[in-house]
Amino acid sequence: GAVVSQHPSWVICKSGTSVKIECRSLDFQATTMFWYRQFPKQSLMLMATSNEGSKATYEQGVEKDKFLINHASLTLSTLTVTSAHPEDSSFYICSARITGAKGYGYTFGSGTRLTVV
Amino acid sequence: AQSVTQLDSHVSVSEGTPVLLRCNYSSSYSPSLFWYVQHPNKGLQLLLKYTSAATLVKGINGFEAEFKKSETSFHLTKPSAHMSDAAEYFCVVSDGSGFQKLVFGTGTRLLVSP
Numbered sequence: 370g371a372v373v374s375q376h377p378s379w380v381i382c383k384s385g386t387s388v389k390i391e392c393r394s395l396d397f398q399a400t401t402m403f404w405y406r407q408f409p410k411q412s413l414m415l416m417a418t419s420n421e422g423s424k425a426t427y428e429q430g431v432e433k434d435k436f437l438i439n440h441a442s443l444t445l446s447t448l449t450v451t452s453a454h455p456e457d458s459s460f461y462i463c464s465a466r467i468t469g470a471k472g473y474g475y476t477f478g479s480g481t482r483l484t485v486v
Numbered sequence: 487a488q489s490v491t492q493l494d495s496h497v498s499v500s501e502g503t504p505v506l507l508r509c510n511y512s513s514s515y516s517p518s519l520f521w522y523v524q525h526p527n528k529g530l531q532l533l534l535k536y537t538s539a540a541t542l543v544k545g546i547n548g549f550e551a552e553f554k555k556s557e558t559s560f561h562l563t564k565p566s567a568h569m570s571d572a573a574e575y576f577c578v579v580s581d582g583s584g585f586q587k588l589v590f591g592t593g594t595r596l597l598v599s600p
Contacts, residue, residue, distance in 0.1 A: 370514075375529070403587065412511055412590045414574065457520060466586060473537060474520070479529040 371397050371467045375478025382453055382485055389480045390448045392463035399465035400441035404436075407460040407480075419446050453485040488581045492591035500599050505564040507594045509577030512558065518580040519560045520588070521551055525573045529534075533575075536560060543548045547571070572598045 382388050392402060402419050406414040418435075419425040419440035427433045435457075444467075450457050450467045450468040463478040490533025493508040511517060518537045522530040541553040551562045560577060577591040 402588075412592045415587060418587060460527070464530075464588070473518075474532060474535055476532070477522075477530040481529065482527060 371465075371474075371476045373399070373465050373476050373478045374462060375463055375481060377478060377481055379482040380484070382483070384485055385452055387449055387451045388453055388483060390450075390463070390483075391446075392446050392459055392465070392478050394444045394465050397465075397467065399446070400443065400468075401466045401474075402440060402446040402465070403464040404438060404446075404448050405462045405464065407462060411463060414423055416448075449485065449486075453483070457483045458483055458485045488517060488589050489540050489571060490519075490577045490579050490589060491592040492575075492577050492594050492596050493589040495592065496597065498594045498597040498599065499567045501569055502566050502585050503516065505562070505567045505571065507575050507577075507596065509560045509562065509591060510558050511560060511577070511579050518550075518586075519553065519561045520578040520580075521545065521549070521560075522563060522576045523573045523574065524593075532575065533562070544552045567596075569600070572596055 371442045374393045376391050401454050404416045407413050415428050417425045417427045417438050419438045421440050421443050425438035429476050440446040460480050462480045467474045487513045491510045516538050520535045521533040524530050533549045536553045538541050544550045549564045573582045575594045578588050581587045581589050
């Protein structure tokens with residue numbers, strides 16, 4: 370139980386275009402979702418925290434106009450990388466906090482490898 | 487602020503030998519601690535978690551960890567390594583904020599040789 374499905378698993382896009390990454394909670398309601406970025410051989414860096422129905426809270430140094438986060442429902446959160454550039458190439462991972470009947474913890478999506486050319 | 491320190495960036499073991507991945511934490515309150523494993527280009531899988539219940543926590547795939555408050559440690563162990571255990575391991579603490587954000591260690595790459 371408590372599965373988060375993340376799509377796409379990989380995407381290649383041209384510079385200047387936008388890319389949307391989706392994370393869906395399949396068997397629970399995700400009130401809070403977290404978006405991370407991971408550079409090669411490094412740890413996860415929290416980009417933002419999103420709560421259903423409200424604006425995302427971005428970490429210091431993360432451009433909110435570049436990384437648009439929408440959490441319009443309890444089962445879907447999206448991250449849109451706008452006007453992507455090669456330096457945005459990275460591995461992006463979403464995570465949902467689990468509470469209530471599913472227990473306590475965090476579940477992660479399988480990640481999206483973004484390559485901007 | 488909460489933080490975790492993973493003391494080894496790489497650990498190499500032979501198949502069938504014990505595994506020890508070290509983690510020390512810093513927290514101003516009673517923390518929730520987690521160990522996650524990540525295989526290449528994959529998301530994170532929860533191995534085990536400590537949430538102020540039993541100090542010896544058993545997880546999946548034969549892993550366990552012991553919460554030692556006096557030593558502020560949460561080391562991950564496994565009696566006998568398997569080739570499939572080769573991966574990146576992250577020690578993680580919940581920061582106790584309203585959002586309960588996770589704070590990640592820098593990771594330990596476990597290498598298992600035949």
